[in-house]
Amino acid sequence: MDAALRKMHDPAQLGLPLVGADSHAHLDGEGFYEDFEETLERARAAGVALIGNVFLDIESWMRSRARFDARPEVFFILGRHPIDAASWEESDTERMREVFLSEPRFRAVGETGLDYYWKDATPAQQKRAFLSQAALARELDMPLVVHCRDAEQDTLAILEGMKMQGHPVLWHCFGGAAGLARRITDNGWHVSIAGPVTYPANNALREALRVIPLDRLHVETDSPYLAPQNRRGKRNEPAYAAFTAAAIADYLGMDRAGLWRVCGENTRRFFRI
Numbered sequence: 001m002d003a004a005l006r007k008m009h010d011p012a013q014l015g016l017p018l019v020g021a022d023s024h025a026h027l028d029g030e031g032f033y034e035d036f037e038e039t040l041e042r043a044r045a046a047g048v049a050l051i052g053n054v055f056l057d058i059e060s061w062m063r064s065r066a067r068f069d070a071r072p073e074v075f076f077i078l079g080r081h082p083i084d085a086a087s088w089e090e091s092d093t094e095r096m097r098e099v100f101l102s103e104p105r106f107r108a109v110g111e112t113g114l115d116y117y118w119k120d121a122t123p124a125q126q127k128r129a130f131l132s133q134a135a136l137a138r139e140l141d142m143p144l145v146v147h148c149r150d151a152e153q154d155t156l157a158i159l160e161g162m163k164m165q166g167h168p169v170l171w172h173c174f175g176g177a178a179g180l181a182r183r184i185t186d187n188g189w190h191v192s193i194a195g196p197v198t199y200p201a202n203n204a205l206r207e208a209l210r211v212i213p214l215d216r217l218h219v220e221t222d223s224p225y226l227a228p229q230n231r232r233g234k235r236n237e238p239a240y241a242a243f244t245a246a247a248i249a250d251y252l253g254m255d256r257a258g259l260w261r262v263c264g265e266n267t268r269r270f271f272r273i
């Protein structure tokens with residue numbers, strides 16, 4: 001790789017200050033087993049001071065938790081993903097409650113929601129798991145991280161039906177257009193933007209950025225998925241949040257470091273860190 005190419009692929013070269021956040025990553029899987037420490041060092045070098053790690057089941061947390069012991073920049077989120085909702089039982093609420101009450105590094109419930117793209121669980125099964133977890137978030141007064149794919153109307157109907165307007169809700173990996181962004185933010189909720197905002201075809205998503213209030217905007221990677229355009233198809237990692245933030249700032253005509261700082265502050269405040 002020549003020097004210019006290497007520079008383009010190194011997020012530390014953007015020179016962002018160590019005040020940013022990756023609001024949503026999955027670092028507990030096997031994909032990060034080999035180079036976990038190096039991954040977090042690269043994130044730090046790129047300006048990522050805070051990472052929300054989303055565990056999709058309690059067992060994965062128990063298996064991998066030791067990895068996170070020496071990494072205080074990572075906070076935890078726990079939920080059942082809608083594609084895994086077929087196995088949801090009411091007793092899962094009790095098991096999750098115990099984890100949330102026993103481990104203060106867990107700051108939010110999620111990701112939970114509705115995903116009608118994948119057919120692993122029926123809409124009814126997904127709604128049941130989503131409703132239970134949203135109710136748990138409210139009971140424990142914890143923020144809720146929502147996953148939604150091809151199910152915008154039903155997701156909104158559940159959240160609005162539960163009157164979650166006064167509750168901290170983060171719509172993760174937002175991929176919609178301006179109308180949906182406005183509906184979400186009119187309800188007082190937050191929006192997190194991932195790598196696809198850098199894909200050339202996603203003009204509607206970039207236009208939606210303009211209607212999201214700056215104090216409600218977050219950056220995430222959803223690592224190991226959804227790498228930004230210059231790493232597309234490769235494993236994603238938290239350092240690449242810097243590429244996504246730079247692209248958002250450029251699109252909005254904002255100073256990159258300034259946007260990075262604001263989004264980092266939003267993530268810190270939203271998750272009460």
Ligand SMILES: [Zn+2]
Binds near residue numbers: 024026222
């Ligand atoms: Zn995720």
